[in-house]
Amino acid sequence: xxxxxxxxxxxxxxxRRQTCWVWLYCNxxxxxxxxxxxxxxxxxxxxxxxxxxxRSARCASCGARGASLRLPSWTDTSTGMQPFPxxxxxxxx
Numbered sequence: 002x003x004x005x006x007x008x009x010x011x012x013x014x015x016x017r018r019q020t021c022w023v024w025l026y027c028n029x030x031x032x033x034x035x036x037x038x039x040x041x042x043x044x045x046x047x048x049x050x051x052x053x054x055x056r057s058a059r060c061a062s063c064g065a066r067g068a069s070l071r072l073p074s075w076t077d078t079s080t081g082m083q084p085f086p087x088x089x090x091x092x093x094x
Contacts, residue, residue, distance in 0.1 A: 013038060013054065014047030020073055022085045025058045029065035035073075035086050 016023065017038045026033045041054050051070060058068035073083040 004071065011051050012047060013042045013045065013049050013051055016051055016072075017042060017047065020082050022073060024071040025054075025068040026071065027058075027060035027065055028061060028067040028069060030060060030063040032060055032062045034061065039084070 021039070022035055022037045024033050025036045027034055036054075036058070040047070041057075048060055054066055056066065059066050060068070073085075075082060
């Protein structure tokens with residue numbers, strides 16, 4: 002019996018129960034960007050497959066569509082998941 006390497010694809014709502022944001026990495030150039038889950042949930046609903054986010058993501062660097070999705074790193078038991086890296090979104094001075 003063969004098993005799917007990916008398993009079940011989580012919905013946006015299932016991801017949101019784990020964290021409020023994810024990393025999206027461009028499939029074309031590899032650039033990573035933090036992305037809040039609230040806007041896609043508002044747009045497509047919590048029951049939407051996370052594959053929809055993967056397909057729809059557009060890279061701000063190269064303009065390509067399609068991305069891989071990764072959960073933020075676990076920091077420690079007192080802090081939990083890595084906080085949203087807002088400094089990555091701020092414009093350079």
